Amino acid sequence: MTKLLEVNNLSISFTQYVQGLNRHDSKVITDLTIDVNENEIVAVLGSSGSGKSLLAHSILGILPYNSHVTGEIKYKGEVLTQELKEKLRGKEICLIPQSVNFLDPLMKVSQQAIGECEDDKEREEKKIRQREVFSKYGLDESVDDLYPFELSGGMARKVLLSTALLGDPNLLIADEPTPGLDKQSVEETISDIKNLKEQDKGVLLITHEINVALKTADRIAVFYSGHVIEINTAENFKDADNVLHPYTKALINSLPRNGFKLTEGVQPLDDVIGCPYYENCPVRMDKCEKNKPKLINHNGVMIRCFNYEEVNDES
Amino acid sequence: MIYFYKSFFNSFFKTNLYTLEMIKINSKKLAKFLGYKAIRLLILLVVIAAISFIMVQLSPIDPVKAYLGQRIVSQEQLAIMGEYWGTNLTLGERVLGWLQTLASGSMGFSLIYRAPVTEVIAQKFFASLTLMIVSWIISGVVGFGLGVIAGAKEGTLTDKAIKTYCYILQSTPTFWIGLVLLMVFSVYLGWFPIGLSVPIGQLSDTVTFWQWLYRLILPAITLSIVGIASLTMYTRDKLISVKNSDYFLFAQARGESFWGMIKNHGIRNILLPAISIQFLSFNELFGGTILVEQVFAYPGIGQATVAAGLRSDVPLLLGIVIISAIFVFVGNLIADVIYQYVDPRLRSEDDE
Amino acid sequence: MSETPWYNKGLFSSLNLRQKTLLTIGLTGLVLLVIFISGTLIDANLPTDFSIKMQPPSFAHIFGTDWMGRDMFIRTIKGLSLSIMIGIGASIISSIIATLLAFLASINKFCDSFVSWLIDLFASIPHILLIMMISIALGKGAFGVIMAVAFSHWVNLTRVLRAEVLQINTSEYVALSKRFGKSKLWIAKEHILPLILSQIFVGTLLVFPHAIMHESSVTFLGFGLSPHEPAIGIILSESMTYLAMGAWWLAFFPGMALLIVVLLFDIIGDNLKRLFDPSQANK
Numbered sequence: 001m002t003k004l005l006e007v008n009n010l011s012i013s014f015t016q017y018v019q020g021l022n023r024h025d026s027k028v029i030t031d032l033t034i035d036v037n038e039n040e041i042v043a044v045l046g047s048s049g050s051g052k053s054l055l056a057h058s059i060l061g062i063l064p065y066n067s068h069v070t071g072e073i074k075y076k077g078e079v080l081t082q083e084l085k086e087k088l089r090g091k092e093i094c095l096i097p098q099s100v101n102f103l104d105p106l107m108k109v110s111q112q113a114i115g116e117c118e119d120d121k122e123r124e125e126k127k128i129r130q131r132e133v134f135s136k137y138g139l140d141e142s143v144d145d146l147y148p149f150e151l152s153g154g155m156a157r158k159v160l161l162s163t164a165l166l167g168d169p170n171l172l173i174a175d176e177p178t179p180g181l182d183k184q185s186v187e188e189t190i191s192d193i194k195n196l197k198e199q200d201k202g203v204l205l206i207t208h209e210i211n212v213a214l215k216t217a218d219r220i221a222v223f224y225s226g227h228v229i230e231i232n233t234a235e236n237f238k239d240a241d242n243v244l245h246p247y248t249k250a251l252i253n254s255l256p257r258n259g260f261k262l263t264e265g266v267q268p269l270d271d272v273i274g275c276p277y278y279e280n281c282p283v284r285m286d287k288c289e290k291n292k293p294k295l296i297n298h299n300g301v302m303i304r305c306f307n308y309e310e311v312n313d314e315s
Numbered sequence: 316m317i318y319f320y321k322s323f324f325n326s327f328f329k330t331n332l333y334t335l336e337m338i339k340i341n342s343k344k345l346a347k348f349l350g351y352k353a354i355r356l357l358i359l360l361v362v363i364a365a366i367s368f369i370m371v372q373l374s375p376i377d378p379v380k381a382y383l384g385q386r387i388v389s390q391e392q393l394a395i396m397g398e399y400w401g402t403n404l405t406l407g408e409r410v411l412g413w414l415q416t417l418a419s420g421s422m423g424f425s426l427i428y429r430a431p432v433t434e435v436i437a438q439k440f441f442a443s444l445t446l447m448i449v450s451w452i453i454s455g456v457v458g459f460g461l462g463v464i465a466g467a468k469e470g471t472l473t474d475k476a477i478k479t480y481c482y483i484l485q486s487t488p489t490f491w492i493g494l495v496l497l498m499v500f501s502v503y504l505g506w507f508p509i510g511l512s513v514p515i516g517q518l519s520d521t522v523t524f525w526q527w528l529y530r531l532i533l534p535a536i537t538l539s540i541v542g543i544a545s546l547t548m549y550t551r552d553k554l555i556s557v558k559n560s561d562y563f564l565f566a567q568a569r570g571e572s573f574w575g576m577i578k579n580h581g582i583r584n585i586l587l588p589a590i591s592i593q594f595l596s597f598n599e600l601f602g603g604t605i606l607v608e609q610v611f612a613y614p615g616i617g618q619a620t621v622a623a624g625l626r627s628d629v630p631l632l633l634g635i636v637i638i639s640a641i642f643v644f645v646g647n648l649i650a651d652v653i654y655q656y657v658d659p660r661l662r663s664e665d666d667e
Numbered sequence: 668m669s670e671t672p673w674y675n676k677g678l679f680s681s682l683n684l685r686q687k688t689l690l691t692i693g694l695t696g697l698v699l700l701v702i703f704i705s706g707t708l709i710d711a712n713l714p715t716d717f718s719i720k721m722q723p724p725s726f727a728h729i730f731g732t733d734w735m736g737r738d739m740f741i742r743t744i745k746g747l748s749l750s751i752m753i754g755i756g757a758s759i760i761s762s763i764i765a766t767l768l769a770f771l772a773s774i775n776k777f778c779d780s781f782v783s784w785l786i787d788l789f790a791s792i793p794h795i796l797l798i799m800m801i802s803i804a805l806g807k808g809a810f811g812v813i814m815a816v817a818f819s820h821w822v823n824l825t826r827v828l829r830a831e832v833l834q835i836n837t838s839e840y841v842a843l844s845k846r847f848g849k850s851k852l853w854i855a856k857e858h859i860l861p862l863i864l865s866q867i868f869v870g871t872l873l874v875f876p877h878a879i880m881h882e883s884s885v886t887f888l889g890f891g892l893s894p895h896e897p898a899i900g901i902i903l904s905e906s907m908t909y910l911a912m913g914a915w916w917l918a919f920f921p922g923m924a925l926l927i928v929v930l931l932f933d934i935i936g937d938n939l940k941r942l943f944d945p946s947q948a949n950k
Binding site (some may be wrong): 088099105 | 470559560561562564565566567568569570571572575579580583584
C-alpha cells in the first residue's frame with residue numbers, strides 16, 4: 001500500500017544577519033523522516049518554538065525564501081515538487097493553522113473560507129459548500145459576517161477547521177490546533193480531529209501538548225532539537241517501559257508533574273555533531289559525543305539511539 | 316470643479332467595494348471627537364499666531380528697507396512709510412494691535428497687494444489648491460501603484476528599479492526637478508511656456524480653461540513626482556509585511572493565486588493606511604507648492620508667501636502661516652478619522 | 668537570500684554583507700571628505716574672465732562657465748562644501764535639541780505632554796514655511812539658516828529618542844538605581860545616554876540630507892544665504908535668469924552635484940542604521 005505522505009531525510013536551515021551584520025546559519029530541522037498513512041493520525045511532538053511548524057510549511061511549499069531545504073517529500077508515492085505542491089495545496093493537502101491570526105483581519109470569515117473564485121457561478125457553489133461545512137460544525141449564519149477578531153477561541157478553531165475542509169482534502173496538517181483553549185474546546189478539537197480519520201483522511205498533527213497527541217494520534221513522533229528521535233505507537237506511549245529513547249522515557253515519567261505539557265528544557269539550538277540528547281542522557285556512551293546516531297527500525301519502532309543499533313555497526 | 320473631485324473620489328473608492336462596506340461611522344462619537352479636535356486647533360492657532368508674530372517682529376530686517384529694495388526715497392516719504400508699516404510703535408503695541416485685528420475676524424491688510432489679507436489668501440489659495448489637489452491625486456495613485464508592484468515583486472529587478480527611483484527622488488530638491496523639467500519641456504522642446512500662469516497682456520479673468528490647464532501640467536507633474544517617493548516606499552514596506560504575515564501564509568496554503576492574494580489580502584490591508592499617509596503629507600505638499608510655484612512663476616499661495624517674506628508684508632505672511640497650519644491640521648485630522656473610525660477592529664474597541 | 672542595496676552589488680559581490688556595508692560607508696565618507704576639503708581650499712573670490720563667459724561644458728570647464736566667466740565646477744564644489752558645513756552645523760544642533768527634549772520629557776508627566784505638544788506644534792507648520800520664518804526672525808544669512816534648519820528638523824529624532832528613553836526608564840536596573848538613591852541626572856548620564864548614543868549618532872546622520880536639501884531650498888527662495896555667498900541655492904536661483912537662453916548647464920550640474928551629495932549622505936546613514944539594527948538586513 002502506498003503511503004499518503006512520506007518525508008525522507010528532510011533538513012531545513014536559514015541564513016540570518018545578526019548585530020554588526022555578521023552572517024549566521026541556523027539549522028532548524030535535521031534529517032527528519034516521517035510518514036502518514038490513509039486513515040491514520042500521526043503526531044509530531046516537540047516543545048513550542050522548536051521549528052515543528054516548518055515541517056508543515058515545507059510540505060505545503062510556503063517556506064520563506066531565505067530557507068534552504070534538502071531531502072524529499074512524497075505524496076501518494078509521487079515526489080512533491082514545488083509545482084505539485086502549488087497544485088495540491090488547498091485541495092488535496094490542507095493546513096489547519098494555529099490561531100485566528102492566520103485569518104485576514106479585514107475580511108469576513110465566510111469570504112475567506114470561500115477564497116478566490118473565477119466567476120460568480122463558482123462563488124455561488126462555494127458559498128453553498130461553505131454554509132454546509134460551517135453548519136456541520138455548529139457555526140450558524142451569523143458567523144458568516146463576522147470579522148476574525150470578533151470570534152471566540154472555540155469558534156475560531158471551528159472556522160479554521162471548516163476553512164481547511166472546504167476543499168475536501170485527503171491529507172490535513174494541523175499545526176498546534178489547541179493553544180490557549182479551555183478544556184472543553186480542547187476536547188471538542190480532539191474529537192473533531194479524530195472524526196477526520198473516520199472520513200478516511202490522513203492527519204499530520206503538530207503539537208507540544210502530549211495529552212492531545214496521546215488522545216488523538218495513532219503514532220507519535222518525538223521531535224527533539226531539530227531531530228526526530230523516536231516514532232512509536234500511541235499505545236506504547238502509555239508506559240515508559242514501552243518507549244525506547246531515554247528522552248522519551250524521561251518525558252513520560254515526568255508527565256504528571258508537568259501537567260502533561262512538554263518541558264521547555266535546554267535543547268541545543270545549533271546543529272550538534274553528536275547525539276542531540278548527549279548533554280542530558282543518562283545512558284550515554286563515548287561515541288555519542290562525536291557521532292550522530294541514525295534513525296533506524298528496531299522491531300517496528302523508529303529510533304535514533306546507539307543503544308539500539310547493532311553492536312558491530314562501526315561504518 | 317468640486318463636482319469633478321467628488322466623482323473622481325467615488326470612482327476611486329468603488330474599485331474597492333469592501334472598503335466602502337467597512338465605513339460605518341458612529342456619528343455621535345465622531346461629533347465628540349471633532350469637537351475635541353476643534354478646541355485643539357483653536358489653541359494651536361492662537362499659539363502659532365502669537366509666536367510667529369513675535370518672531371517676525373524680532374527680525375533685525377527693516378521691513379521698510381526690504382520693501383523698498385533698491386529704490387531711493389526722501390526722509391519724509393520714509394517717515395510716512397514707517398507709519399504705514401507700524402515700525403514707529405513698540406512691540407507690545409504691535410502684538411496687541413495684531414491680536415485685536417485677528418479677534419475681529421480680519422487678518423489685516425496686505426501691504427504689497429493692497430487688499431485685505433483674507434481676500435488675497437482666498438484668491439491665491441484657490442489657485443494653488445487646484446495645483447495641490449491634482450498633484451496629490453496623481454502622486455497618490457501612481458505612488459500606491461508603484462508601491463504595490465515593488466512590494467509584490469520584492470527582490471526582483473522591477474522592485475530594485477522602483478526602489479532606486481524612489482531613493483534618488485528622496486534626495487532630489489523639489490525645485491531642481493522643476494528646473495530640469497522646465498529646461499527639457501519648455502526651453503529645449505518648447506512644448507510649454509516658460510513661467511507665468513497667465514499669458515502676458517491678458518487679464519486673469521479672461522484665461523480660458525485650456526490655457527489654464529496647459530500651464531498647470533508642468534508644475535503639477537513636478538509636485539507629484541516629489542510626492543510619489545515616500546508613499547511608494549511606505550506602500551512597499553506595508554505590502555511586504557502583509558506578505559510576511561500569518562494570514563498571507565494561510566491564504567497561500569489554501570492555494571490562492573499570488574496576484575489574487577495581493578489583491579484580496581494585500582491591497583485590502585494597506586489601502587486605508589496608505590490613504591492616511593497621503594493625508595499626512597499635506598505638510599510636504601504645501602512646502603513643495605511654495606518651491607514649485609517659484610520655479611514656474613505660478614501665481615498661487617506659494618508665490619505670495621515668497622513675496623510676503625522677501626518684502627516684509629507681515630500681515631500677509633502671518634495670514635499664510637495660519638492658513639497653512641489649518642491646511643496641515645485638516646490633513647492630519649482626516650488621517651486620524653480614517654485610522655480610528657474606519658478600521659473594524661478599532662471601531663468596535665471604541666464602541667465598548 | 669538577503670537583499671543587498673543596488674549600490675553594493677557587482678564589483679564587491681565576493682565580500683560578505685558586513686564588509687560590503689563597511690566598505691560602502693568608508694568609500695562614500697571618503698568622497699564627501701574630498702569634496703568638503705577641496706571646497707574649503709578654494710578661495711571664495713573666483714577669478715572672472717569675461718572672454719570665456721557663458722561657455723557650455725568642455726574639457727577645460729567640465730561644468731561650463733557662468734556669465735562672468737567663472738568656472739562652474741569650482742563654484743559647485745565651493746557651494747557643496749558650504750552646504751556640507753551648514754548641514755553639519757544644523758544636524759548637530761538639531762540632535763542636541765532632540766536629546767535635551769527627550770530627557771526633558773522623561774522628567775515627569777507634565778514635561779512629557781509639553782514635549783509632545785511642542786512636537787505637534789512644530790509639525791503643524793509646513794517645513795519650508797517654518798524655516799523661512801525662523802530665518803527671517805534671525806536676519807537670514809548663514810547663522811539664520813543653520814538655526815532655522817536645526818529648529819525645524821529635531822521633531823523626528825525627538826520622537827524616537829523620547830520613546831527610547833521612556834523604555835529605558837521603566838527598566839529594572841534604572842528602578843534599582845533609583846532605589847539606591849541615585850539622582851535623575853546621574854541615571855540620565857550613566858545609564859540612559861550611553862544606550863541612546865548610537866541612535867543619536869545615526870539620527871544626526873539621517874538629518875543631514877534633509878538639512879542640506881532644505882538649506883538649498885530656502886536659499887533658492889531668497890531666505891537663506893545672501894547672494895554674495897557661493898551657495899548651491901544661489902547658483903540655481905541665478906541660473907533661472909539664463910534658463911530661457913538655453914544655458915542649461917548652469918542649473919543642471921550644480922543640482923546634480925547636490926543630489927549626489929545628498930544621496931551619499933543618505934547611503935551612509937542607511938548603512939549605519941543597518942549595521943546597528945540588523946533586522947532590516949534580514950528582509
